[in-house]
Amino acid sequence: MNHDAYPDNYIRGILNSVKSIAMVGASPVNVRPSYFAFKYLAQRGYDMIPVNPGHVGKELLGKPFVASLSDIGRPVDMIDIFRNSSHIMPVVEEALTLDPLPKVIWMQLGARDDAAAAKAESVGIKVVMNRCPKIEYGRLSSEISWMGVNSRTLSSKRAPVPTQGMRLSLNRMSMGGGDTAASDRAAKNKTEQG
Numbered sequence: 705m706n707h708d709a710y711p712d713n714y715i716r717g718i719l720n721s722v723k724s725i726a727m728v729g730a731s732p733v734n735v736r737p738s739y740f741a742f743k744y745l746a747q748r749g750y751d752m753i754p755v756n757p758g759h760v761g762k763e764l765l766g767k768p769f770v771a772s773l774s775d776i777g778r779p780v781d782m783i784d785i786f787r788n789s790s791h792i793m794p795v796v797e798e799a800l801t802l803d804p805l806p807k808v809i810w811m812q813l814g815a816r817d818d819a820a821a822a823k824a825e826s827v828g829i830k831v832v833m834n835r836c837p838k839i840e841y842g843r844l845s846s847e848i849s850w851m852g853v854n855s856r857t858l859s860s861k862r863a864p865v866p867t868q869g870m871r872l873s874l875n876r877m878s879m880g881g882g883d884t885a886a887s888d889r890a891a892k893n894k895t896e897q898g
Contacts, residue, residue: 705825705830705831707816707818707821707831707832707833707834710832710835712844714830714832715832715835715840715844716844718782718807718808718810718830718832719837719840719841719844721781721807722750722781722782722807722808723750723751723781724750724751724752724753724778724779724780724781724782725745725750725751725752725753725780725781725782725783725784725837726753726755726773726776726780726782726783726784726806727741727742727745727752727753727754727755727784727786728755728756728773728783728784728785728786728787728795729755729756729785729786729787729791730742730754730755730756730759730764730769730786731756731759731764731786732754732759732762732763732764732769737786737812738786738812739764740838741784741786741812741836741837741838742754742764742765743765744838744841744842745837745838745841746765746767748841752764752765752767753767753770753776753780754767754768754769754770755769755770755771755772755773755775755776756769756771757771757772772798773795773798773799773802774798774801774802779802779804780802780806781806781807781808782806782807782808782809782810782837783795783796783799783806783808783809783810784810784812784837785809785810785811785812785815786812786815787812787815788814788815789811789814789815789816789817792811792815792816792817792820793817793819793820793823795820796809796817796820796821796823796824797820797823799824799829800823800824800827805827805828805829806829807829807830808829808830808831808832809821809824809829809830809831809832810831810832810835810837811831811832811833811834811835812834812835812836813834813835813836813839814834815833815834816833816834817833818833821833
């Protein structure tokens with residue numbers, strides 16, 4: 705996998721397939737980036753698990769903090785690492801002890817560890833580095849365009865304003881390829897009318 709450029713379909717496939725996400729380095733402080741990402745993903749229907757040994761005994765949006773991945777006690781689809789690069793390898797090594805293994809190791813913006821990525825990929829775990837799932841979800845669903853950000857997605861319709869627990873379609877056409885049921889219907893209607 706080329707970790708300098710991820711195809712939209714790779715990111716889309718991950719975000720569509722995972723249901724539970726353990727966020728290592730989550731913070732209950734509501735001005736921290738990890739808080740925003742945690743809240744956003746929880747509001748989109750992901751089962752979020754905050755992992756931070758410094759906050760055990762507290763909750764984040766009603767979810768109790770656990771000290772480590774091994775304290776979760778149930779399968780997790782994705783490990784989202786909200787730590788700097790020097791702390792990634794120990795998290796990946798702990799993730800590799802879980803049974804079953806997670807499907808994805810995701811390293812947040814600014815975090816990259818190629819050796820840790822290779823270790824995870826060698827056992828079949830997908831890896832994303834230096835990306836934020838909150839940003840990628842917003843970009844691929846075109847929701848981010850509501851804030852005036854160029855999402856590189858093409859559609860004549862705005863993304864719906866999300867409601868609590870609502871998952872938006874990540875299948876909107878992007879400059880990198882992909883298509884949607886809406887674009888298929890539009891093309892079919894145009895052919896039938898023409």
